[in-house]
Structures are given as structure tokens and as C-alpha cells.
Amino acid sequence: MNEVALLYNYLLIGGLLFTIGLAGFLVRRNMIVMFLCAEMMLQGVSLSFVAWGRYHHDWGGQMMVIFIITVAACEAGVALALVLMLCRQTGNLDISLWQSLREEGLEAYVDQEIPEELIEDRVWPKLTPAGVEPETDEEERLHRTRV
Amino acid sequence: MNASSILLFMQAEAADSAGLLDQLQQLVKGLPVIMWPIVLAGLGLWLMLPRSGNKRRTLGAALGIIGLGLLASEAPFLADMTDQFVFWILAAVTVVAAVATITMRSAVYAAIWFALSLLGTSGLFFFQGSQFIGVATIVVYAGAIVVTFLFVIMLAQPEGHDIYDRISWGQGSKFVSVLAAASLAGLLAFSLGAVRDDLIENGFREQVAKSLSGISEDQLVEASIDLSNQQQPQIYLTFRSDVNPAQLSVDELRAQVESLAASRTGNITPEILISFQKPHQDLLHHEHMAHFGAQLFSRHLVSVEAAGALLLAALVGAVSILIQGREPRQAEGGSGR
Numbered sequence: 001m002n003e004v005a006l007l008y009n010y011l012l013i014g015g016l017l018f019t020i021g022l023a024g025f026l027v028r029r030n031m032i033v034m035f036l037c038a039e040m041m042l043q044g045v046s047l048s049f050v051a052w053g054r055y056h057h058d059w060g061g062q063m064m065v066i067f068i069i070t071v072a073a074c075e076a077g078v079a080l081a082l083v084l085m086l087c088r089q090t091g092n093l094d095i096s097l098w099q100s101l102r103e104e105g106l107e108a109y110v111d112q113e114i115p116e117e118l119i120e121d122r123v124w125p126k127l128t129p130a131g132v133e134p135e136t137d138e139e140e141r142l143h144r145t146r147v
Numbered sequence: 148m149n150a151s152s153i154l155l156f157m158q159a160e161a162a163d164s165a166g167l168l169d170q171l172q173q174l175v176k177g178l179p180v181i182m183w184p185i186v187l188a189g190l191g192l193w194l195m196l197p198r199s200g201n202k203r204r205t206l207g208a209a210l211g212i213i214g215l216g217l218l219a220s221e222a223p224f225l226a227d228m229t230d231q232f233v234f235w236i237l238a239a240v241t242v243v244a245a246v247a248t249i250t251m252r253s254a255v256y257a258a259i260w261f262a263l264s265l266l267g268t269s270g271l272f273f274f275q276g277s278q279f280i281g282v283a284t285i286v287v288y289a290g291a292i293v294v295t296f297l298f299v300i301m302l303a304q305p306e307g308h309d310i311y312d313r314i315s316w317g318q319g320s321k322f323v324s325v326l327a328a329a330s331l332a333g334l335l336a337f338s339l340g341a342v343r344d345d346l347i348e349n350g351f352r353e354q355v356a357k358s359l360s361g362i363s364e365d366q367l368v369e370a371s372i373d374l375s376n377q378q379q380p381q382i383y384l385t386f387r388s389d390v391n392p393a394q395l396s397v398d399e400l401r402a403q404v405e406s407l408a409a410s411r412t413g414n415i416t417p418e419i420l421i422s423f424q425k426p427h428q429d430l431l432h433h434e435h436m437a438h439f440g441a442q443l444f445s446r447h448l449v450s451v452e453a454a455g456a457l458l459l460a461a462l463v464g465a466v467s468i469l470i471q472g473r474e475p476r477q478a479e480g481g482s483g484r
Contacts, residue, residue, distance in 0.1 A: 002225060004223070005222075005223040005224060005225050006225060006275065008222055008223055008339055009222050009223075009225070009234060009238070010271070010275070011335070011339055012218070012222055012335075012336060012339060013238045013241060013242065013271065015331075015332055015335035015336065015339075016215075016242055016245075016332060017241065017242070017245055017264075017268070018331075019328040019329070019331045019332040019335075020192075020242070020245045020246055020248075020249060020328065021245070021249075022324070022327065022328045022331065023192060023196075023249060023324045023325050023327070023328035024248065024249030025324075026320060026323070026324035026327070027196050027197075027249065027315040027316075027320055027321055027324050028197075028249065028312075028315065029311040029312070029314070029315065029316045030254050030257075030304075030309075030311060030312050032254050032258070032296055032299060032300055032303075032304075033248075033249070033254050033257050033258075033312070035296070036248060036257060036258060036261050036296065037248070037249060039261070039288070039292065040245055040248065040261065040264065043264070043265065043268050043284075043288070046268070046280070046284075047268055047271060047272075050272060050275065050277050050280060051275070053277075054275050054276065054277070059438070059439070059442045059446075062277050062279070062280055062439065063442065063443060063446075063447050063450075065277075065280050066280070066283070066443065067450060067454055069283055069284070069287050069288065070454045070457070070458065071454075071457065072288070072292065073287060073291065073292060073458070073461075074457055074458055074460075074461030074462075075461070076292045076295060076296075077295075077461050077462060077464075077465040078461050078464050078465050078468070080295060080296070080299050080465070081464075081465040081466075081468040081469050082468060083299060083303070084299060084302065084303065084469065084472075085468060085469070085472045087302075087303040087304075088472060092303070092304060092309060092311070093254070093300075093303050093304050093309070093311075094309070094311040095316075096311065096316045109316055111314065111316075
């Protein structure tokens with residue numbers, strides 16, 4: 001009974017990971033986060049494979065996961081190259097800028113309201129006030145440890 | 148298939164029967180119990196997704212946790228209480244980190260939460276004895292792929308977050324995607340429930356072990372009844388590797404097991420499948436991981452070679468994409484890069 005209970009629990013978690021990744025992929029606009037959600041779907045499937053492999057005492061589950069990891073790495077390389085190319089064209093990672101690739105007859109999605117930036121999201125650099133000479137380290141100036 | 152045609156179809160169906168309200172009541176009663184935790188968790192997820200407007204994330208988080216807790220209560224318990232505890236902690240880390248990944252407003256935070264989710268799944272892999280996959284997940288996924296993501300975010304989006312991270316897109320995309328995800332999760336959980344009802348028989352293993360002479364309860368690793376095939380129910384018996392097959396009298400075994408299972412299988416004589424755990428199937432055997440390598444490079448050798456070729460092709464492809472994208476700019480500016 002323990003074998004089946006373990007299988008049940010693992011399949012539940014694998015299914016949850018897959019569906020959460022699915023929801024995230026459909027909703028998010030940032031291309032990188034969309035790809036993260038695709039990787040999460042792959043991870044959910046890996047979990048299910050290993051669970052089934054253990055239940056049937058078959059190595060095939062873990063073998064499949066090895067190849068899933070390999071293919072995910074390849075996919076990450078190619079997809080990130082493509083994302084960088086797209087980003088160079090438009091200047092940011094928003095996927096809704098590429099709506100010209102949509103189906104015929106569908107209307108384009110236009111942002112209705114753009115939310116304000118939250119206070120905790122703002123990150124301002126620390127600047128020295130004007131008129132005050134910043135403290136310098138002679139040693140640091142001559143031989144920079146970091147650029 | 149768009150919304151209006153579905154509505155028309157439903158109205159045509161409803162017109163036949165007594166009334167829409169009665170049909171709705173019947174539908175609600177017919178749903179399996181496992182739907183409600185999924186519905187609750189889906190509602191929580193929908194509230195937590197990035198939205199324009201007032202913050203409802205904490206309410207969404209509370210609903211989601213309640214829903215997932217109810218779902219976890221449906222799952223059967225593992226044998227050992229420490230096992231159960233460890234599994235619940237790893238599972239909670241994984242699922243909470245996964246939900247945080249898709250609801251974070253900053254892309255960098257999402258990537259780091261994803262790395263935490265990968266640590267959770269790696270722990271789950273370790274938990275059931277696939278140590279190599281656990282380590283490979285950490286080294287390859289969390290160590291290489293997520294770091295590559297972070298590098299790309301650094302190159303493309305130096306602030307780490309932007310306007311389009313704060314809102315979802317498409318008309319009602321949040322609702323539809325959460326509906327799709329929740330229905331899929333509900334279907335998966337429902338089908339798992341059917342498996343559980345057929346296979347788990349409380350105390351069957353102990354009964355069988357007691358009825359057999361010369362076999363202690365530990366030596367019968369598993370005894371389960373599979374009723375998924377109506378014509379031929381099957382009973383699986385798995386003995387440990389130190390049980391001598393010559394000691395088992397097969398006829399006595401069959402008679403005992405059939406009589407014990409009679410209440411479940413009814414008139415049909417079930418097929419009894421006996422298997423013995425071989426030493427290399429024993430997860431605590433010291434040669435466990437060596438057989439991993441043996442399997443990978445003997446039985447799956449062609450796949451390994453193909454995967455190597457695929458990696459090479461992907462690498463060449465990625466580099467060629469980047470070089471092609473760079474060339475026009477080199478021709479224009481002539482800045483030596």
C-alpha cells in the first residue's frame with residue numbers, strides 16, 4: 001500500500017507543478033518568465049516519470065528524465081538566443097509587442113490601464129550630494145579592484 | 148468554438164429537460180468531491196496573478212493555501228510518519244515556490260523562486276532514491292539554466308522589472324488560464340482517485356502474509372488487487388529477494404489469496420502475478436547507481452548519442468542566431484567588435 005500511496009502523492013505534485021506552469025505560461029507577458037513556466041512544466045513531467053519508474057521498478061523513468069534534462073538545456077540555449085534577438089528589435093522583453101503574429105480576424109490587445117510602479121519596486125542608486133567631494137582611496141584609484 | 152456557440156448549445160440542451168436550475172443542481176451534485184479544493188485553489192491563484200488594480204494577493208494566498216491543504220488531505224498517507232512529514236515539507240516548498248514564480252511582479256524574483264522550486268523537486272527525487280536525477284537537477288537546471296536566464300534578464304532588462312510584468316495580457320486571460328489549469332488538475336486528481344480505490348486494499352497485505360506459512364510480514368513487500376480490467380482482475384504479489392522461491396507452494400498460495408480476495412473480485416478467478424525483488428531492485432543495495440550507468444550506456448546507447456548530437460546542433464544553432472543578428476550592425480557602424 002505504501003508503494004501506491006507514494007505514487008499517488010508524487011503524481012499529484014507533478015500534476016500540480018504542470019498545471020501551475022501552464023497557467024503561468026498563458027498569463028505572463030515577459031518572455032523569460034514564460035520560458036521559466038515551460039521549464040516548470042517539464043519539471044512536473046520529470047517528477048511523474050520518476051514516480052512511475054519507481055512504482056514499476058523500471059529504470060525507464062529515470063532514463064527519460066535524463067533526456068528531458070538534456071532537451072531542456074538545448075531548448076533553453078536556442079530559445080534564449082531567439083529571445084535576445086527579439087529583444088534587440090523592440091528594446092524590451094514584452095511579448096505583446098509581437099502581436100502581428102496573431103491569428104487573422106483577432107483584434108490586437110491594447111493595454112487598458114497601466115499600473116503604477118510600487119514603492120518597493122523602485123530602486124534608486126545612492127548618489128553623493130552635489131558640492132561634496134567624495135572620499136577617494138588612493139590605492140583604489142591607482143589599482144582598481146573592480147570596474 | 149467560441150463562447151457564444153457553447154452558450155447556444157447549452158441553452159438548447161437545457162430546453163429539453165425540466166429546467167435550467169434543476170440541471171444545474173444535478174450537475175453540482177454529480178461533481179466529485181475533489182473538485183472543490185481545486186476550485187478554491189484556482190480562485191486563490193487567479194487572485195494572486197499580476198493584475199492592474201488593488202492588491203488582493205494576500206486573500207489569494209490564503210485561499211490557495213486552504214485549497215491546497217484540502218487537496219493534500221485527500222491524498223493517502225505514507226507508511227511512516229517521518230516519511231510523510233518530509234514529503235509534505237518538500238511538496239509544500241515546491242508548490243509554494245512554483246506559485247510564487249508565476250505571480251511575482253519582478254522577473255528576477257521569479258527566476259529565483261523557480262530555483263527554489265527546483266531545489267524542492269530535487270529533494271523529492273532524493274526522497275525516492277533517484278539520487279542521480281536529484282543531483283543532475285541541481286547542477287544542470289538550477290545551476291546552469293536558471294543562471295543563463297538571469298544573465299539574459301541582465302542583458303535585456305537591467306532593472307529587473309518593467310511595466311509589462313505587472314499586468315497579464317489578453318482579454319480575461321487570467322480567468323481562462325486558471326480555468327484550464329484547474330480543470331486539468333481536477334481531471335488528473337480525479338483519475339488518481341479511481342486508481343487509489345481499485346488498488347489500495349486496507350490490510351490485504353497483512354492478511355495474505357498471515358495466511359502463508361513460512362513468510363513473515365516483512366518478506367511480502369506488496370500485495371495489491373488491480374480491478375481496472377473488468378474481464379481479468381489481477382493480483383500482484385511482490386516478495387523480498389531473500390525469499391526462496393522453492394519454499395513457496397504455489398497452489399496453496401493461489402488458493403489462499405483467491406479466497407481472501409473473493410470479496411473484491413467476485414465470481415471471476417483473478418490472475419495472480421508473483422514477482423521477487425531482485426537485489427538490484429532493492430533501493431538500499433550498494434550497487435544502485437552503478438546500474439544506472441549500465442542501463443544508460445547499454446540499453447539507451449543510441450538515445451545518448453542522439454542527445455549528444457542534439458546538444459551540438461542546439462549550440463551551433465544558438466550561436467548562429469546570435470551571429471546573424473549581429474552582422475548587419477557590424478556592416479553599418481564598422482565598430483570593431
